Amino acid sequence: MLTRIVRTKAEKGHHVRNQTVKAAVLVAGALLLAACGTNKTESGSGGGNNQSCDQSKGTLVIGVIAPLSGGLSALGLGIRNSAQLAADQANEKCAVPGYKLQVQPEDDQATAQVGAQAATRLSSNANVVGVVGTLNSSVAQSVQPILKGKNIVQVSPANTNPSLTRGAEYGTAPKRQFENYFRVCATDDLQGPFAAKYLVGKAGKKSIAIITDGKTYGEGLAAEFKKQAEKDGATIVATAKVGEKDTDFSGVIGTISGSKPDAVYYGGEYPQAGPLSKQLKDAGLNIPVMGGDGIYDGKYIELGGKEGDLATSVGAPTDTLDTAKAFVSAYKAKAYKDDFSAYGAFAYDAANAIIGSLGKALTGGAEWSEAKRTDVISNVGTYSAEGATGEIKFDQYGDSTNKLLTVYKVSGGKWVADETGTFGG
């Protein structure tokens, strides 16, 4: 009798334990699926309230959607600060008569779902005049339709995936996707081939391994690179994929090392690319890693990017244009905590395109209302100015007409511009 009771108790305990484990497995699965779904908002430093301008009609908001936390925050914070700089300057110059401009930064954590929440929050505010963002093409895909629903103009400093403006058939049958969406940077169907021309033609690499991170940006860029590299006579000897949050790449390196590549093209961003470059070298593959604008950041070198690694980035180097120099010195004067990074100048131009178009829509003392948003969109479409990254002007799809690209090389522990040009077929 006694033994029976004890056994039942043991069985019961076992049952409870199993349930706990099951519940835990479920929770773990749910966590993996919805990895980090929180939102953080950081308020900007606020525009200087200049007494000489009439700001009696209230405050209008420019939204910024970019990763302000996490691995890509170096790029995102540069975007936020640069948009803030543009708004501050506009407030000083009374660029928008009667109103004060304010920047509302929203963190998208480089995640499409969080970006959608940020876009929803911004679009619920009647005083939002436009949005600068996003950094990631994958996030843009979910932000575009939400902002379209409220006719809010969106100018991206950094989305390089061609389908965002011209649709899936961007090469053969381009079709405008969203009339409220514009971007100030050149796209991957130019950037990828531009990189291929350099790596195969100029650097003479013929056996190339391609590694991607599975995100919209990396996959698109690598696909465009591959097409041109093969056309130019190189062989893609291996392709592999890394996880978005991976830190140990030894397995991936093992799979490509057998095919003896003489260069690696990486479609993705610097938090993975830097350590990958270092681990390649440690594994005995001391070959250059090349990537796109997503790895063009000082952090890439800090995290293990090695001498001779290459990156393409959109636009001309910021120290070659006078307008760029003005931007850099104004940015430095503000003493922001973070560097302007790869997209600061683009974000500055994007914000100025919105501000200029808003000012035009409100000339003659017009009142802001949500109905004015369509005017802002059409004004951005015809906008033309000399910005920090060159001429800012948009074509019929919303793409920038400025197709300049630059190859940078790691040399002496920093990125040095190597070649600037456009991709011409």
Added chain:
Amino acid sequence: MATLLQQLINGLVLGGLIALIALGYTMVYGIIQLINFAHGEVFMVGGFASLATYSYVLPESWRDHGHWPIALPLMALGGAVVAVVLAVAMERLAYRPLRNAPRLAPLITALGVSVILKEAVRLWYPGATAPVPFPRAFVDEQFRFQLGEGTVTIGATAILMIVVSILGAIILQTYITRSRMGRAMRATAQDPDTARLMGVNPNRTIVLTFTIGGALAGLAGVLYGIHITNVDTEVGFLYGIFAFTAAVLGGVGSIKGAVIGGFAIGLIKTLSGQYLPGGTQYDLVWIFVLLIVVLVFRPQGLFGEPERVRA
């Protein structure tokens, strides 16, 4: 052949790291039936604490390469001490008040603690909004040998990782089976009330369990840092999930299970990426396919023995 050996080595290194973290999961579960989801964050904090020891505590002259025999043990100590303090504080403040509450309450609390720790480090550690570079505070050398057509490479940090994880598991197993406190731990795991009647102080035993788990996680943090050469607030979550899976696969509560589960996951990840269709794109899929298959046929995991003593 060289590729196979290389991937086996890669898998063992990853597996050793996972096993070190999984030990903490499995011990805590064995003794208070709590899946301590915040344990992955203890590992992450250990990594940051050892980095802080290097950057803010060590004198400048010890930060060069030649001083690693002094610098590395001090960094390991710093990482382990902070991790232990954190794990014990976690037990005292978050889990002990819920000792007799329904099982789900401490589980949810553990998730909350995990989020708090991750965000706290992200906010307060300088530069932790992005991955932070970690010094190469160990022999910075790669050993290569020729095997047929290919070359096999193994880094000094990789060897250290495998050695420390296996040694750690052996010492822990011996301690639990041979020492007086080990016996007390096993007794508490089996039946806390009876253990108390026999003169075992359950609170002390539980604190000891968290201490050992925290120390191992802190150590894993240092090893991770010198091997990967950067730390990131996200790694606690990522490797925490791997380690939790390893513990479930091996049978939660079993030390042998945690170690074998850890190595199994490391090896499956690298070998499936190399040899199975889909390549590295599907390596995580195979890990969880194996987990499901094992749980269907052995719900208690590979080495979990529900009727017998756990520690």
